Amino acid sequence: MLEVAPDLIGATLLFAGVGGRIVEVEAYHHTEPAAHSFHGPTPRNAVMFGPPGYAYVYRSYGIHWCLNFVCEPKGSASAVLIRALEPLEGLRVMRRRRGMADERLLCAGPGRLCEALGITVAHNGLALDQPPFEILPRIGVVEVVAGLRIGITKAIDKPWRYGLKGSRFLSKPLTPVA
DNA sequence: TGCCCGATTAACT
C-alpha cells in the first residue's frame, strides 16, 4: 500500500470521461487509528475489507464525499485517499458542477474532487478498472514529495501524504519529511 | 437510546 500510494501521483484518473492527473493522495491502514477501518468492518467501510482495486466512497462531516482506492493486500483494509487532481478533461462539466470558474480549486480537496467528478456513495464499491472509472498510468518521471497528513487528529505523525512536487493544484502546501 | 466527533468546505466577521 505504501508502494502504490506514491505511484498514483502523476497517474490520470477519469470518471465518465471527466477528471485529470492525480497530484495528491494519502495512505490509510487499519492498524492506525486515523483509518476508518481501524475499529473493524461496518456497513459503511465494508468495501475496504474486500478485494483491492475498488472504490471506497464515504461521507465526510455529513456533507462531502471522499474517494478512496482499496489496496493490496486483500483483507488488510488499507486504502489510498485521493485528495486532489489537476483538472484536464471535462473542465466545462466540472466547472458547472462546482459552480465556480477557478480551475485551481476545481479538484483541490477530497470533497471538491468528488463534486467535480460527480462521484457519490452510489459509486461505492465499483471496480476501478472498468467504466465509468478509467485510470491511465503516469507517463514519464514525476517528482513525488512525502509529507505529514492533514485534516485528521489521530496518527498525524505518519508521513503518508504524497504529492506532486511544485503542483499548484494541491489542497494545501506539502511539507516535506525525510 | 443519546451524545459527541470527524480523512471538509465555504461563508462570514
Added chain:
DNA sequence: GTTAATCGGGCAA
C-alpha cells in the same frame, strides 16, 4: 480567523 452545515459510527449510559 472563526463558524455553521449535517450524518454515520463509536462510546457512554
